[in-house]
Amino acid sequence: MNEKRPSVGTRAVHAGGKPPKSVTVPKVPPVYASSVFSFDYLDQIDEVYEGRVPGYVYSRQRNPGIDLLEEAVCSLECGSEAVAFASGMAAIACSVLSLVKAGDHVVAGRVLYGGTVTFFKDELPKRGVETTFVDTNDLGEVRLAIRPNTRLVYCETISNPLMEVADISALAEIAHSAGALLVVDNTFASPVLCRPLEHGADISINSTTKYLNGHSDVTGGVAVFGPCASGTREGESSSGRSGGEGGYPAARARALASLYGPTPSPFDAWLTVRGLRTVELRVRKCSENALRLARFLAAHPKVGVVHYPGLESSRYHELAGKYLDGGYGGMLSFELKGGSLESARAFIDSLRMVELVPSLAGVSTTVSHPGKTSHRAVPREEREACGVGDGLVRVSVGIEDYEDIERDFRQALDAVPAS
Ligand SMILES: Cc1ncc(COP(=O)(O)O)c(C=O)c1O
Incomplete structure (x- = not known):
């Protein structure tokens, strides 16, 4: 037996554990299939957590491949910040929860994806949030439904399943004049056909299960936040901070994702980036x-x-x-x-x-x-x-x-x- 060499079992445990050094980078980023990241020394943990050096800690919080997906969808949607989730429903739920607290009110379209309706109707009341359902194409009805405690107006660019098209800029104006934000589910249109943030919406959500990935092999969702909802607009807006527990909606949605854990898997993020190249x-x-x-x-x-x-x-x-x-x-x-x-x-x-x-x-x-x-x-x-x-x-x-x-x-x- 060679005294200096660790046993075969130990060698197996540690084999292939470090990426090879290379001055060239892969043409396609790899799947960052690692749940956690290793540090060189103890104080490096503080340096990474405090953002003094770039780095990752734990994939429920952030992962390089998921960051790439967020960057890609953010760019397609012309947003300021994006947060990726393990499903469209997780993106919807966490985005809405990032905007409301007990005592708040929501105005939402009557014809929406069924899961979204169920979330507004059955889940939000458990948190003390009430929803009024309206025909979002009847702007008079939307205006009438607004209350002093309304935090968001919610619609789909093209509604599921009746293909109604929302008047996004008119809805944004109504929402903003009431100090609320406009959240748009852009799944049916995809950012190829419509970028709701360019029309005044504050959050645009895609179930990436659909067009963005496009190959029926991934469940996922991405919420993209405009400047007002991410705090990147010059001269901060009070509506951007409305509801929730302080901070901007984008940061709160990320905190919810990190806490509840509906983050996508690194492989799903990789597949989605691959799919969206041909969207x-x-x-x-x-x-x-x-x-x-x-x-x-x-x-x-x-x-x-x-x-x-x-x-x-x-x-x-x-x-x-x-x-x-x-x-x-x-x-x-x-x-x-x-x-x-x-x-x-x-x-x-x-x-x-x-x-x-x-x-x-x-x-x-x-x-x-x-x-x-x-x-x-x-x-x-x-x-x-x-x-x-x-x-x-x-x-x-x-x-x-x-x-x-x-x-x-x-x-x-x-x-x-x-x-
Ligand atoms: C318009 C729309 N939004 C959201 C969702 C939910 O997305 P997921 O199934 O990825 O949770 C769906 C699902 O069909 C949908 O059609």
């Missing part, structure tokens, strides 16, 4: 295909209503022209004539290439049934009153050759009995 190409192709499919559906004798802001007949076409840049998005929804669950079922079950998938924004075309998936937790009467009936089919249009998508829709529509 512009994907979103533009999805938008082109969706516009063609929406026109096809609108002209089909078995189809009743089609929700797509790219259609000239859409109530939201003008707002889409104002806020969406170079396309109307890859999402649409429609009902067959009669709007029954049976007709929706017959259509969905007849699709061959297009899969039934309760998510969206991957590369392939998929359909979903909001009543049975995203809005399952919303009571049926409430859903129906907002236009989310049992006959509504949501389509996430992908990047396939358009003709193949239309062929599958055409044969599935042919299979539906005439109403």
Whole structure:
């Protein structure tokens, strides 16, 4: 036995533990799959914690790969600071919680992703925060709902699942004149088509599960904060500090992420950065295909209503022209004539290439049934009153050759009995 050499077990434990030295850097940053970082000497811990030298401590707090993701989405959204989360819902919940405290009030859109509605309706009251749901396209109703203790107005750029387009700058003006902030879920539009912060919003949130990653293999979310919500605006705004427990919303959201721990895994962050490099190409192709499919559906004798802001007949076409840049998005929804669950079922079950998938924004075309998936937790009467009936089919249009998508829709529509 060699006295100087540690045992094979010890050598195995320590083998390959330090990155090799190299003056060249990898073309693609690695996956920083490390839950923790090592220090050279004890006082270095203080130096890193106090920001005197750059460094990482623990990946629930910060990780280089997650920082790269935050930097990338922040740049796409033209923001000041971004915080990444393990899901879109975590990004929504922590962003909203960064703005409110007991006794505060929220004004939110009536038609939103179902999980968001449930959060506002069931979770916020447990923390003493009340929400008034309004039609955010009725600006009079929004103004009337504002109270002295309103801290935020919340909407989606393109709403799930009815594809209503929000008048972001008008909502920002209403929110700001009441000392509140505007929070926008930008998931359906993605920063390719809309950058809400450029229109006056204070926080823009993406479920990166959707277009930003774009390959249906990651769950994630990123909240991007504008200058007022991150404290980077010259001449600090009092509304930026409103609600919460002091400090700016961006810092509070990061503190919540660090404390509760809904931070993404380093591998998911890496995959998302890889996915978002092609987001512009994907979103533009999805938008082109969706516009063609929406026109096809609108002209089909078995189809009743089609929700797509790219259609000239859409109530939201003008707002889409104002806020969406170079396309109307890859999402649409429609009902067959009669709007029954049976007709929706017959259509969905007849699709061959297009899969039934309760998510969206991957590369392939998929359909979903909001009543049975995203809005399952919303009571049926409430859903129906907002236009989310049992006959509504949501389509996430992908990047396939358009003709193949239309062929599958055409044969599935042919299979539906005439109403
Ligand atoms: C518009 C919108 N926002 C947020 C979410 C929630 O995102 P995640 O599923 O990543 O938590 C979804 C999910 O479908 C969504 O459609």
